[in-house]
Amino acid sequence: MAQHYLVCGTEDCKRNCQFYCNPCHQRLCEGCRDEHQKSPDTKEHEVVTYKQRKPQLPEEKCNLHPKRNVEILCKECNVPLCAKCIFLKEHAGHQLDDLEEKYAEKVAFCRSEISKIQEYYLSTSQGLKKEIKEDVMEIKKTMDNIRNSIKAEAESLKELVDRVTSDKLEQANKIEETLLKTLNLQKKTYEDYTEYLEKLLKEFHRYKSITNFRVLFSEDFDKLKIQSIPETTQLVLPVFTAGQFYKDDVSKLLGSVNFPNTKPDNRRIKPMETASTQLKLTGKQTRRDVEKLDMKQTLSLSSSVTKVREYTVPGVDNVCHISLGKSGRLWGSDDSGNLVQIDLQGNQLQKIQTSGKYEGYHTVTQDGDLIYTDRKNKVINRIQQDNTITEFIKTGDWEPLSIHSSRINGDILVGMIKDKEAKVTRYNKTGKEIQNIQRDNKEQELYKYPHYITENINGDICTSDFNKQAVVVVNRSGEHRFSYTGQGSVFYPYGICTDLLGHIIVCNGYSGNNSLDIIDQDGQFLSLLLTPQQGIRLRGLCVDDESHLHLGQFYIPTVTVYKYLQ
Structure with missing residues (x-):
């Protein structure tokens, strides 16, 4: 539905209201304002734009004089009075103020505070609330990355353990191969010696059965000697020395999750807009935006x-x-x-x-x-x-x-x-x-x-x-x-x-x-x-x-x- 515009308060004038007479509490159009300021009775009145008007004091009856409206403020007692109350003994010598002026000041203060709350405090707190929500998402992403990094470190360590295990098994295989090669050589030595003994045994049996005993005193017989049994070395078998490691050692290998040794900053609250700074900050801005602004200053x-x-x-x-x-x-x-x-x-x-x-x-x-x-x-x-x-x-x-x-x-x-x-x-x-x-x-x-x-x-x-x-x-x-x-x-x-x-x-x-x-x-x-x-x-x-x-x-x-x- 369309809204009707604010009309002038002068009788029979239906034009748009643009101004306001504070003493008369009357709405005025441009023409009526000019007439109002020309009239001998009202030419000294304070006429302002409608937005700058002072609020009219609501009618309120005096507690002591019910037929009169309160219109004066006793500054020392901070109570509203009617014109008759100022002659009472309890207010004698007290400073008095125009109640309407004081009322206007209070309403103006309320309007100012309302404006601050609506334009600054609400938007800023909403911005900080949004920033916290973003930080929650950031923390979730950061912790997901940390968890992935921990898993990746563990996988990397597992792969490293597998590679080291493979290397050590290969080393054990080579040691076994070397030992078996040595033992095979020793085995061959005794096989050759056994073959030599069997051959020598046959020779002695042959000489024993010879009828011509003179052969036993020949030079060939004297050469028949039993060679000593070859000596071989008893091999020293390898032993496995278990590694010494503890949970803390593995934990150190996998890194750690901790906070950096820095003091956390307070959340930065945007400054209120003033005529001197003219900073156009909104509730949508986050800490990073403010930090960027600070950085640009240098x-x-x-x-x-x-x-x-x-x-x-x-x-x-x-x-x-x-x-x-x-x-x-x-x-x-x-x-x-x-x-x-x-x-x-x-x-x-x-x-x-x-x-x-x-x-x-x-x-x-x-x-x-x-x-x-x-x-x-x-x-x-x-x-x-x-x-x-x-x-x-x-x-x-x-x-x-x-x-x-x-x-x-x-x-x-x-x-x-x-x-x-x-x-x-x-x-x-x-x-x-x-x-x-x-x-x-x-x-x-x-x-x-x-x-x-x-x-x-x-x-x-x-x-x-x-x-x-x-x-x-x-x-x-x-x-x-x-x-x-x-x-x-x-x-x-x-x-x-x-x-x-x-x-x-x-x-x-x-x-x-x-x-x-x-x-x-x-x-x-x-x-x-x-x-x-x-x-x-x-x-x-x-x-x-x-x-x-x-x-x-x-x-x-x-x-x-x-x-x-x-």
Whole structure:
């Protein structure tokens, strides 16, 4: 039903009420207001907009003088009085106030508090309640991951026990084989000696039966001597010494679940909006949003980039991908499969040949090891810090393209393809598969060729997909958040990384529109850090611990370091 507008209170005037006379408590339209202020009797009256009106004091009879209305407040007794009450002895000399003014102040205070409750306290508490609900879900996910990690650690330990058991059984088999070989040799010695004795026995029997006794005094007879029985060594049999281990030892091997040695922060309550701050915070904002706001107060995107230094990666033709390791060391790779590690001075430390090309196919783990995809053999290899290379994960029928080790929890994210399908798989740090992301909630394919991948500070998985010509971003649960398709007519994303502020930085590798795009964690375009006019062909990139941007180029083995935050 339609609502009737508020009409003017002047008799016979039916126009819209816009103003209010506080002394008269009368509603006024614009015309009646002008007349009201011209009248000698009311020209001094306070006329305000209707929203700013003072409430009219309700009629209430005096307890002592029932025919009179209360209209005065005794400040010292804090009781309402009528005009006749002020002459009573108990109120003599007391300070008095206009009851209507005081009533208006109280009503105004109530309105202010109601506004605060409705616009701030309720929304803020609802926001904190929602945050707790999100934390409950986060705890469930975290504990599920911990339980999966415990199981994975146990499986890993079981596999290790099986391998050690197999090695020890093999060792026992070899010991048995050696002992039996020695005993067989001793057996052969006595078999030969027995054969010799039987032959000698025949000789003595022959000589005993000879009739010509002179033969017994011949030189041949004198040579017949019984050789001593050969000596052999009694073998010492091996014994098994049982290992000594206890429940605590096994518990230590399987890790532990505990709280970090940090004091928990209080939940951050959004500040009330004031004219000085003009902070537009809503109840929907969470602790992470506030932390991001705090971070931006000390670090922000600069209006221009500044070249800091430049270095060469020896042993590669170009730099298609960069992985930062510990102690400032980094790994760089080209489109020919050359993977090189260098130190801070640019010296080559090691070089291996891989099947990688235009992909972000290597990453450094939390432990400092490098892991890289072998697309040809469909495995993920690990290079430990002693430079040994071992097979880490088998990917079955899927070809692994891109890989990223999470800085949040050590999980490993892998972009893969098979025939005309593509997906992102999450493994825990022990290599156990825990999640597959392939389609959105409408069962539409998310990826076509996920050849670079990274993770944002909020847990979002950011994938550079060449064939989709987009950066595809999903949350940690695998739900599609947004896709960024660049600023020009053609967008071919290559290297991708994120920074401390949650910015997503991606190389647009299209030759006619080569640029470096930066967007926020919600997909909003912020700026082009580098443009085609600067004449560069970008491929690989990463951000170091000092928030400097390392950019690898396509035609030359050069990495340029830029400062882009202030």
